[in-house]
Amino acid sequence: MTSQPHPDSYYAATRNRAPDYPALQGDIETDVCVVGGGFTGIATALTLAERGYSVVVLEQNRIGWGASGRNGGQVIGGFSGEALMAQRLGPEVADLIWDIGWRGNAIIAERVQKYAIDCDFKYGYMDVALKPRHLRAFEAYHEELQRRGFGADVRMVAKHEMRSVLGSDAYIGGLINRRSGHLHPLNLCLGEAAAAASLGVKLFEGCEVLAIEHGPRPAAKTAGGRVRANAVVLAGNAYQRLETRRLSGQVFPAGSFIIATEPLSEEQAQEINPLDMAFCDPNYVLDYFRLSADRRLLFGGRCNYSGRVPSSIRASIEPRMHKVFPQLRTTRIDYEWGGSIGIVVNRVPLIGRLRDNVYYSLGYSGHGVNMTHAAGEILADAIGGTLERLDLFERVGHWRIPFGQALGGQLVALGMLYYRLRDWL
Numbered sequence: 001m002t003s004q005p006h007p008d009s010y011y012a013a014t015r016n017r018a019p020d021y022p023a024l025q026g027d028i029e030t031d032v033c034v035v036g037g038g039f040t041g042i043a044t045a046l047t048l049a050e051r052g053y054s055v056v057v058l059e060q061n062r063i064g065w066g067a068s069g070r071n072g073g074q075v076i077g078g079f080s081g082e083a084l085m086a087q088r089l090g091p092e093v094a095d096l097i098w099d100i101g102w103r104g105n106a107i108i109a110e111r112v113q114k115y116a117i118d119c120d121f122k123y124g125y126m127d128v129a130l131k132p133r134h135l136r137a138f139e140a141y142h143e144e145l146q147r148r149g150f151g152a153d154v155r156m157v158a159k160h161e162m163r164s165v166l167g168s169d170a171y172i173g174g175l176i177n178r179r180s181g182h183l184h185p186l187n188l189c190l191g192e193a194a195a196a197a198s199l200g201v202k203l204f205e206g207c208e209v210l211a212i213e214h215g216p217r218p219a220a221k222t223a224g225g226r227v228r229a230n231a232v233v234l235a236g237n238a239y240q241r242l243e244t245r246r247l248s249g250q251v252f253p254a255g256s257f258i259i260a261t262e263p264l265s266e267e268q269a270q271e272i273n274p275l276d277m278a279f280c281d282p283n284y285v286l287d288y289f290r291l292s293a294d295r296r297l298l299f300g301g302r303c304n305y306s307g308r309v310p311s312s313i314r315a316s317i318e319p320r321m322h323k324v325f326p327q328l329r330t331t332r333i334d335y336e337w338g339g340s341i342g343i344v345v346n347r348v349p350l351i352g353r354l355r356d357n358v359y360y361s362l363g364y365s366g367h368g369v370n371m372t373h374a375a376g377e378i379l380a381d382a383i384g385g386t387l388e389r390l391d392l393f394e395r396v397g398h399w400r401i402p403f404g405q406a407l408g409g410q411l412v413a414l415g416m417l418y419y420r421l422r423d424w425l
């Protein structure tokens, strides 16, 4: 496969300067080899480097080329499948699961500060309700957040107060959380990669890993060479094609797409998003939006679960944006792009081991900016011999849809039709 540049997007157009990392030539040895240069791969590499390991990262395209460089930039605590995991594993690990859900936010904040990463990071996030049942769920969550000490960082907003936090009549209330927020994801990923490189991590771009050679010291093989290590980490998420015998039929690519308007005036920005927060509705097929640092509205949504790109991203997303913000009907759209998220049937991220020395972390079901960072720490712990948190994910149990990816994709599309119907009810 030929290496691809970052796809055209607002993020690619505003990315910070970053080095071109070389392609792998020849054979090298390291403690840990990471396959995939998105948040999962880079967060794992950086955590390991901070702990003194030698690490190599192999990325088939550019660092941040995948979902990590294209997403909505919403840093939202918790993770998909968290409630199911807590229910299956029982109350004795409920606190541990909760902590995992919020650990990623803390890691991101620490790294942005420690490595001075310029990525427009801001606190402020709101879940917005379309239906009374959404509000009831937010109220229950708000109570839990209060029990867990979030205090004044979280608050419910009633319908009559909505205009003070959002210039839209589309929602009937919501829950503000000031421990979640938003940022420029590609610049975070590039900044973390630079931090990792400064600690000695060797990053390679344009080198697809073609196979994993298993053994006491497994190796990742590319067209140009081989990296032999004590441990290998698979971090390709929805773009992952390796080890299909074990991993296919468990993570399915789904398309999510974003448009970015021209920069809004200060008055418009103040009117539509006075507190400069990120917003998300709770539908399975959801809308999410926020302002960029230069005041563009970045509005995203899920269009399909087939993994196919719609013929016009703008035509799919713009009507949804106008429904929420009719006042932006004449606003120009400057960018449109999309990417693949990795969906897992029960939504619990797939974190575990193929063997004692080959690890994977995939499938955040569209909620991965924070969770990839927690996953990086969980994998680094496991490689160092502390398996407590990895073990939870291995214990939870995942469905594997038989007959390969093709049929699996169709089944997920059907499953998503079911969820779309539930959204309508």
Ligand SMILES: Cc1cc2nc3c(=O)[nH]c(=O)nc-3n(C[C@H](O)[C@H](O)[C@H](O)COP(=O)(O)OP(=O)(O)OC[C@H]3O[C@@H](n4cnc5c(N)ncnc54)[C@H](O)[C@@H]3O)c2cc1C
Pocket: 035, 036, 037, 038, 039, 040, 041, 058, 059, 060, 061, 062, 063, 064, 065, 066, 067, 068, 069, 070, 071, 072, 073, 074, 075, 076, 207, 208, 209, 210, 235, 236, 237, 238, 239, 240, 241, 242, 256, 257, 258, 288, 300, 338, 339, 340, 341, 342, 361, 362, 364, 365, 366, 367, 368, 369, 370, 372
């Ligand atoms: C449009 C969109 C919007 C989203 N919005 C949000 C959001 O607002 N908030 C949120 O929490 N989550 C969001 N997500 C999800 C989030 O972006 C992902 O969960 C997260 O980025 C996954 O990171 P990752 O590193 O696991 O995978 P990726 O970022 O996809 O990286 C995987 C990398 O592995 C590489 N790779 C794969 N196979 C190989 C191989 N054989 N050899 C070498 N390299 C390989 C790929 O090239 C890719 O760069 C969104 C996703 C999309 C697509």
